[in-house]
Amino acid sequence: MPKEVPKRPRRWFWHNLEGKWFLELRYGNRPLSIDGRNTAIEVGPKEKLPEVIQTLIEATKKGELDNVLKAAQQARQRRS
Numbered sequence: 001m002p003k004e005v006p007k008r009p010r011r012w013f014w015h016n017l018e019g020k021w022f023l024e025l026r027y028g029n030r031p032l033s034i035d036g037r038n039t040a041i042e043v044g045p046k047e048k049l050p051e052v053i054q055t056l057i058e059a060t061k062k063g064e065l066d067n068v069l070k071a072a073q074q075a076r077q078r079r080s
Helices: 048-059 066-079
Strands: 013-014 021-024 039-042
Touching: 013 048, 021 066
Parallel strands: none
Antiparallel strands: 013 021, 021 039
């Protein structure tokens, strides 16, 4: 009989030793490469996290991340 075990979700933001904060978008369990190279967005100070998240929400609504999401979806289908 399967047992339910609580699982802690992976963090999608973190900071380095210098205090700079970073944000990472993920599709499934894989990080998205928004600019084709990097998977993390440098946010700067923690106070800017909500502003960056709002910018990403607006970009998603406008369809600016459609190509990135479509590529991630196709890559996931190829692995299956």
